[in-house]
Amino acid sequence: MDKNLFEYLLRLGDDSLILGHRLSEWCGHGPILEEDIALTNIALDLIGQTNSILEYAGKVEGAGRNADSLAFLRFDKDYKNCLLVEQPNGDFGVTILRQFFFDAYRVPLFTMLQNSSDEQLAAIAEKSLKETRYHLKHSSEWVIRLGDGTDESHARIQSALDDLWRYTDELFFSDETDADLKARNIIPDAAAVKTEWQKTVQAVLTEATLSVPTNNWKFEGGRKGLHSEHLGYILAELQFMQRAYPNMEW
Amino acid sequence: MVTEQEIWKYLTEVPDPEIPVLSVVDLGVVRKVDLSEDEIKVTITPTYSGCPAMKRMEDDIVEKLNEKGFGKVSVELVLSPAWTTDWITEEARIKLREYGIAPPENEPDKSVLFANPIVVPCPKCGSNNTRMVSQFGSTACKAHYQCNDCLEPFDYFKCLR
Ligand SMILES: [Zn+2]
Numbered sequence: 001m002d003k004n005l006f007e008y009l010l011r012l013g014d015d016s017l018i019l020g021h022r023l024s025e026w027c028g029h030g031p032i033l034e035e036d037i038a039l040t041n042i043a044l045d046l047i048g049q050t051n052s053i054l055e056y057a058g059k060v061e062g063a064g065r066n067a068d069s070l071a072f073l074r075f076d077k078d079y080k081n082c083l084l085v086e087q088p089n090g091d092f093g094v095t096i097l098r099q100f101f102f103d104a105y106r107v108p109l110f111t112m113l114q115n116s117s118d119e120q121l122a123a124i125a126e127k128s129l130k131e132t133r134y135h136l137k138h139s140s141e142w143v144i145r146l147g148d149g150t151d152e153s154h155a156r157i158q159s160a161l162d163d164l165w166r167y168t169d170e171l172f173f174s175d176e177t178d179a180d181l182k183a184r185n186i187i188p189d190a191a192a193v194k195t196e197w198q199k200t201v202q203a204v205l206t207e208a209t210l211s212v213p214t215n216n217w218k219f220e221g222g223r224k225g226l227h228s229e230h231l232g233y234i235l236a237e238l239q240f241m242q243r244a245y246p247n248m249e250w
Numbered sequence: 251m252v253t254e255q256e257i258w259k260y261l262t263e264v265p266d267p268e269i270p271v272l273s274v275v276d277l278g279v280v281r282k283v284d285l286s287e288d289e290i291k292v293t294i295t296p297t298y299s300g301c302p303a304m305k306r307m308e309d310d311i312v313e314k315l316n317e318k319g320f321g322k323v324s325v326e327l328v329l330s331p332a333w334t335t336d337w338i339t340e341e342a343r344i345k346l347r348e349y350g351i352a353p354p355e356n357e358p359d360k361s362v363l364f365a366n367p368i369v370v371p372c373p374k375c376g377s378n379n380t381r382m383v384s385q386f387g388s389t390a391c392k393a394h395y396q397c398n399d400c401l402e403p404f405d406y407f408k409c410l411r
Contacts, residue, residue: 048300
């Protein structure tokens with residue numbers, strides 16, 4: 001088995017899975033009907049991407065696991081998503097800003113992964129990129145509208161920014177797993193992705209009249225399976241059916 | 251011996267479960283038909299990664315070809331080259347409009363973040379005076395619009411490239 005590729009696919013797939021689950025929590029609670037539909041549509045795209053990525057991870061691992069068993073039957077330390085995506089939804093401003101940081105990272109990442117020497121990963125990236133561009137357009141328009149909106153909306157999204165900023169550095173986490181895959185031209189350089197992310201974030205935050213916090217607290221751990229307390233609660237809900245009724249199907 | 255062309259013709263009888271005026275062929279979802287001695291292999295590609303209709307299309311294709319007398323049918327899902335609305339046939343665009351869904355317009359690249367919104371003509375009255383209500387509509391592939399002249403709310407099959 002290609003251990004590093006498997007590990008990387010879990011990181012990629014778990015980001016989609018956990019954020020998709022978080023967004024699905026908005027179903028029926030959106031601030032307006034159109035946003036309720038938008039957030040759940042994005043959730044659906046993310047869960048679809050999860051399916052492709054984890055199904056492939058199962059093949060790479062070669063131990064008989066598929067997308068479902070990887071999504072529903074692992075323990076918290078085996079999930080490799082970044083901490084950003086597991087943060088609670090908060091108000092609409094928090095959800096939108098979390099989404100914006102994530103989309104601004106995923107667009108350049110998928111763009112570069114299209115050139116991966118791994119054919120299946122390149123195909124998944126090509127497919128996902130088209131959807132992610134829509135997500136980025138949606139989230140960045142909202143960040144601008146809320147930031148450059150009323151005093152109330154500005155204050156709320158600025159407070160979301162002060163809170164979430166500390167989780168953004170982990171998006172560009174890179175260890176020996178990445179170094180090996182990078183050397184084999186399977187994944188791009190995290191620094192190159194970060195450069196593109198910074199350009200988008202700066203352009204949108206400027207337009208939105210928002211400012212980046214000056215303190216430099218950074219959190220990481222998710223890529224190594226060390227999560228915030230929130231993941232446990234997500235997994236409890238996500239896995240309940242499969243744990244209570246093993247192998248149940250719709 | 252059945253020809254590939256005949257299989258393609260049968261596939262035009264398989265409707266998209268969400269937009270039944272279109273067939274899976276109209277939509278550009280069927281990419282390839284392979285005939286071997288005892289098996290028909292149909293290759294399809296998803297519209298959107300999470301499109302819940304894909305499984306249904308797979309089953310419907312198998313069912314249709316079984317019904318036509320072909321016992322062994324397999325459907326393979328491929329991701330690349332990724333589906334684009336450019337593959338929706340000209341005939342299908344007309345059918346969409348008649349059904350009340352505005353077909354995809356020639357949209358600018360999504361990577362241009364602050365591009366001007368595109369004009370989507372109303373499928374009911376043809377007016378260009380319409381507005382986007384939401385980028386995300388009743389299904390992953392559609393956006394929600396409204397006509398400012400006849401007031402009709404309508405779906406727009408958004409451009410994906
Ligand atoms: Zn009209």
